[in-house]
Every structure is written in structure tokens, then in C-alpha cells.
Amino acid sequence: MASIKMLGTGHGFTFDLFNTCFLINNNNDFLLVDTGGSAEIVRRLKMCNIELKDVHNIFISHCHTDHILGLMWMLKRMSKIFAKGNYAGKLNIYCNEEVSKAIPTIYSYLFPIEDVNILNENIQLHILKDGDKFEVINLKFTAIDMKAKKNDLLGFDVNINNKRLCFLGDENCNPELYDRIRNSDYIMHEAFCLDVEENIFKPYEKHHSTVKSACEKMNDLNIKNLILYHTEETHIENRKELYLEEGKKYFNNNILIPNDMEEILI
Template identity: 40%
Template sequence: MELIMLGTGNASVLNCYNSCFLLKDDNNLILVDGGGGSGIFNQLDKVGINWKQIQNIIVTHKHMDHLIGVLWIVRMFCQHTNRNEHEGTLNIYSHNEVIFLIRDFIEKFLEKKDLQLLNKSLFLIEVKDGESRNIFNKEVTFFDVCSNKAKQYGFKINYEENKNLTCCGDEPYNKINEKHVKNSDWLIHEAFCLKSEEKLFKAYEKNHSTVADACRVAEELGIKNLVLYHTEDKNIKNRKELYLSEGKKIFKGNLYVPYDLEEISI
């Protein structure tokens, strides 16, 4: 399986795209979040993916920098399907609040014929805390990250025998989810900024982690491979070097600080 980081930045970045990524197994794709706008199509194009290839999307929460790109894909899916320019289905997995917003968007902003695609070729699939779903013959378990902001779900995917990847969304790890996160082969975790720059970027005030915090969590939980995303972009040119320098002092496993469009074999 390949992890393709379409975007690695937080909500206010200018020098990279908002955090979202693809999980690619052969020709099967799962898009996780969509960033904050139609730029999702540009990011997909840059990695050689046509949006029509995407059949499954996971949306972690309703913040604009994660949801709006998904709404653009929904719009294009409906438009092209009704023009007979696209065949296939689109499945969107999320909790009740996000599912409500996507349905409401279709009702208020798209055409009546687009609404008629629901439960025919466009499926809005509500998942609950602790529920598992089969996506491309892979078990995906969703869990509430217990955010004190917008309701948010992370997930754990078993992508091959005894191998798994866990995403905690863009919130700090909560100990209540230890059973989902501990000993994961891969962990995708937000890291808003360097520990030394926390006061500058106000990571804690915004309920986010520093690089050091994320690495400490990964080390304590026995994570083998840690991927950091949802970062600031002021240090974008030197971000990899700076974050690796701080993180490797704490985390002894394999640490990744990808730029937009980087692909990682997992």
C-alpha cells in the first residue's frame, strides 16, 4: 500500500495544501479528507490520479480545511454522472454531523437530479464510534478522538495480515483511544509546530500538538512508523530538517515529515 500525502498543512497555510491524503493499494484508492477547496483536483492531478478513480472517501470532521474539497468532488461526481460522463459509485464515510452537512449541501446547492443519486450511486455512510467497515476487503475501524472542538473521528485500517495504519485526525492523541493506537505499525499524527515555537504558533491554545508531543506519544505507545502532518508553513523550506531534528531526539522509530505530494510505501 502507498500513502500519498496530497496536503500537509493546517487550515491557514499559504505555501502548501491543507492536510489530506490517499491510501492506494493497486488501483484501489481511499481519500482521507479533501482540503479546503477545488485545489484538491490540482493535487490529485499532480500525482497522476483522476478524481473519477476515487470510490471511497473518509471525512474526519466538518472543519472547512478538511470538508470543502470533498464537497467539490461530490459536485463533480453528480454533474458527470448525470451527464453520463462517469460510471461507478462514490462512498463517503463519516459521523452523523458530517453526513448531515454533505446531504444538506446537495439539497441546497446542487440540482434536484443530483439529490436523486443518493443511495443509487452516491452513498453517504454514517459510522459510529468503534464501528468497523469493510472497504476494499480491508477492515477499517472508526473511533471518536474526543475533540473539544468539532466532533471528529479517526480510524484504524488493517491493510494486510498483522499490519495496520492509524490516523488520529488533526487532534492530539487521547488516552481513551489507546486500544486503537497502541503498537500501530503506522501512525499519522498532527504536529502543529516545533516545541520551541509553540508560543509563536499557539499550538496548545488551538488544541494541537508540537513535534515533540507527537513523538513522545508515538514512543510511549510503541509505534513503529510515525508520519507528521497538519503543520504550520512558515518553515516550509526547512520543515523536514527541523522537525526531524526535534523528533528524533524523542522517537526511536522511523519518523517521516513529508512534503505535499510525497509518496510513502507502507
């Protein structure tokens, strides 16, 4: 059985939604994709019955606070687990070059030298460039450089149960990538807010989309299932209904607006 479990679905400044991060589960094995920006990541993993000693594979999409800083709260605890010998193998972190430089730089300033040394010994960084293939949790991934406007942003394409899923990170999709993602079974795309509230949240200034603009683009690309996340949080109670109502006008296939901790079966 394979699924996507959304640990968080909020943008970088949300409080009541956790920052966007998720698990790809495949037959009792999992890849954590991004880590949010706070220690809440540890609690969210616990809510999924995952202890830190069982986390072996993490993908970090880019170097922004809401995606990478949760990792520091995990590593602070994991350095103790490594030190006690309570961890099997290495912690594999898949990321681009920028993130691979940031991770050890950040923790070398945050933690005592003995913890830093233990982390250096126990973390295996896998630096990915556009088009690189990697296999983890028995799934075949291909890295996609999202050609983002802000920091270097890495997405991926993965085959799950003969379905093609593409994770596009947290910027609106660069048109140069349209041909590569066309006809996908699942696209994971950010949508900052409703189009009718564009004047309030100003998503385009931040290289984000509205529900309408994401849906229109993905409809043109013949996407079968569109998963939207990385949103504002003023409509938590009825976000699903409001976003679906707007999205359905512009997207003919299936739209998913997951809540925090919702699981999507693939």
C-alpha cells in the same frame, strides 16, 4: 503494493501547503481521506493521474472547512459526470453522523436542484460509529471516535500488509485512546509546529500538538513509525530537517515528515 500519498500536509489556514488530505493506495485501488478546503483537491488528484470518475471511496474525518469543503468542489464536477452516465456504481462516503448530515445540507444550498437530485441518487453515505468495521479497497478498517474537543472527529485503524496503521485526525490524541493505539506499526498524528515555536503558533489553544509533545506521547506508546502532518507552513523548505531534528530527541523509532505529494510505502 500499498502506500500513503500525502496530497496535502498543512493545517486549516495554510496557503503554500495544501490542507491535510491523502490517498491510501492498495493495488491500484484507492481511498481518499479528507478533501482539503478548496478546488485544489481536484488538481492534486489530477497530479496523481486520478480523474473524478475514478473516485469511488472517500473518508471524511470531521466537519471542518479544511477537511470537508474540497468535497463540494469535487461534487460540483461529479454531478455532471453522474448526469452523463459516465460513472460506474455509487460514490461511497464513509463518515460520522455529523458529517453525513452536513454533506447533503451544504450541497443542497450550493447547487441547482437538478444537481442536488443527481447527487442524492449517486452518493451512498456510510455512517460510522466507534468500533464499526468496514471493508474498502480490499482493506479492513475499524472506525475510531477520537473523543475530540471540537467537532466529532473520526479516525481509523487499518491492517495493511499485516501492519497496523492508525489515522488519528487533526487533534492531539485523547489519552482515553492510548491503550487502543499502543504498539501500532504506523500512527498518523498531527503536529502543528516545533515545540521551540510554541509561543508563536500556540497549538495547545487549538487542541493541537507540537513535534515534541506528539513524539513524547507516541514514544511512550511504543509506536514504530510516526507520520506527522497538519503543520504550519513557515519552514516549507527545511521543515523535514527541522521537525526531524526536534522529533528524534523524543522518539526512538522512525519519524516521517512528508512533504505535499510525497508517497510513503507501507
